[in-house]
Amino acid sequence: RIFYLPAYNCTLRPVSRRAIIMMCPDCPSTSPYDLSNPRYMETATESLAKYNSRSPSKQYSVVKITKTFSQWVFGPAYFVEYLIKESPCTKSQGSSCALESPDSVPVGICHGSLSQSQGNPGKTISVTCSFFNSQAPTPRGENAAVNQRPANPSKAEEPQQQNTASTNSPAKAVLKGSVQYLPDWDKKSEGSQEKDPVETFPVQLDLTTNPQGEPLDVSFLFLEPMEVKLVVLPFPSKEKRSAECPGPAQKDNPLILPP
DSSP states (O other), X not given: OOOOOOEEEEEEOOOOHHHHHHHOTXXXXXXXXXXXXXXXXXXXXXXXXXXXXXXXXXXXXEEEEEEEEEEESSSEEEEEEEEEEEEOOOGGGGGGGOBOOTTOOOOEEEEEEEEOOTTOOOOEEEEEEEEOTTXXXXXXXXXXXXXXXXXXXXXXXXXXXXXXXOSSSOEEOOOEEEEEEOOOHHHHHTTOOSOXXXXXXXXXXXXXXXXXXXXXXXXXXXXXXXXXXXXXXXXXXXXXXXXXXXXXXXXXXXXXXXX
């Protein structure tokens, strides 16, 4: 029996922040970024200053804060995600040039945290940064201890591709699919007194429309040189589906599914 996923259709929904706070009041909770709260900017600037202190050649500055989190355990803790750009500033300037114009071109993304315990004036700061694929190569002499691993933190979404293979030749085994992003239930329920209708998740797995199916070459799955082809049948149309297919969720999770 051969197990291979030729296509996928994924639906993502953020977990309700309200439900998380009720279950775990001390867990980190997201909050909209607000310039009036100086602790988030303090977390970004001080964590990036720590990163810059380990980089002897290049220096970076904050472009934009994209996500913020807060938590309380033994004291307040703040977590931020922010974009960075290369800065002409020197280390002696410190955080005086940390905030650049909003039209700056970002070269990477950082995650920083700042926590402080009650009765302890000291701060605990941590930071990790990843750079986009377009980041220039690290010059000679750059500190290898500085964590500059290549990354592509762009939104993970693949548009659905059309199957252009003919019926005479087997299709090339290329993973296809789509990702749908749904709003969380907190946003859907704001200002709404009516019960939301039952949502239908779209199924976009039309690899082929041929009722006889299309051949798919999966020879690459085997170590030994051999030619193996599978017949991929079309996904049933909406008129031909039943209540059992796809069927209800096997695990009813109130944090994601509607009540």
